Amino acid sequence: MERLAVTHDHTSGSDDPSMTPVGAPRLIVLSGPSGVGKDSVIETIRARAPWVWLSVSVTTRPIRDYEVDGVHYYFVDRAEFERRAAAGELLEWAEFAGNLYGTPREPVRARLAAGQPALLKIDLQGARQVRQALPEARLVFLAPPSWEELKRRLVGRGTDDEETVRQRLAHAQEELAAEPEFDVTIVNHTVEQAAAELVGLLSPQATHR
Numbered sequence: 001m002e003r004l005a006v007t008h009d010h011t012s013g014s015d016d017p018s019m020t021p022v023g024a025p026r027l028i029v030l031s032g033p034s035g036v037g038k039d040s041v042i043e044t045i046r047a048r049a050p051w052v053w054l055s056v057s058v059t060t061r062p063i064r065d066y067e068v069d070g071v072h073y074y075f076v077d078r079a080e081f082e083r084r085a086a087a088g089e090l091l092e093w094a095e096f097a098g099n100l101y102g103t104p105r106e107p108v109r110a111r112l113a114a115g116q117p118a119l120l121k122i123d124l125q126g127a128r129q130v131r132q133a134l135p136e137a138r139l140v141f142l143a144p145p146s147w148e149e150l151k152r153r154l155v156g157r158g159t160d161d162e163e164t165v166r167q168r169l170a171h172a173q174e175e176l177a178a179e180p181e182f183d184v185t186i187v188n189h190t191v192e193q194a195a196a197e198l199v200g201l202l203s204p205q206a207t208h209r
């Protein structure tokens, strides 16, 4: 496993929005503890590297006011989610905080078959399932700069009661322990740096393994 840091050379030019990568198809799975900033990294990639293809997950979670159906997620009810899971339409799925989340299989397959890279942002349970289903996938762990920083981010969300915060921290500690299962760690010092490193992994020049 390699640990990319802020000093990692990510000057390959792959974050040039005009560039479409060619070469070996890559499936990159971004995961990491809750609160580490996966969503911010993904939003930065949406803005800075629009050529990056992001899988759109299906979820039973209620839509948030800034979200767009079909962009951030496909929002479905539990019966529809279960139908899709039973029909084998999901590459992986997991329950997270009482809601179901899954990756539609066909768009990922089509993307890789066309020789184009794909990026999935999913939880740890999902990352493990992708590892089983597609061993060639590259699993990327987004790590906080430190435990203290992650704690600050998790507690800093504000309004939750003590028990909820305690549970969240315990869960985060378990999630951090999964790092050795991953191929690469990106330390989220800044969103920009983490996003650039992730984009670098999607490009054909990225040969670390």
Ligand code: 5GP
Residues within 6 Å of the ligand: 034, 038, 057, 058, 061, 092, 093, 094, 096, 101, 102, 103, 121, 122, 123, 124, 125, 126, 127
């Ligand atoms: P949120 O509700 O905050 O958007 O996401 C909650 C968690 O679900 C995050 O850790 C997110 O990465 C994860 N997640 C989102 N989509 C998927 C998916 O398709 N599969 C799995 N296993 N987890 C997902």
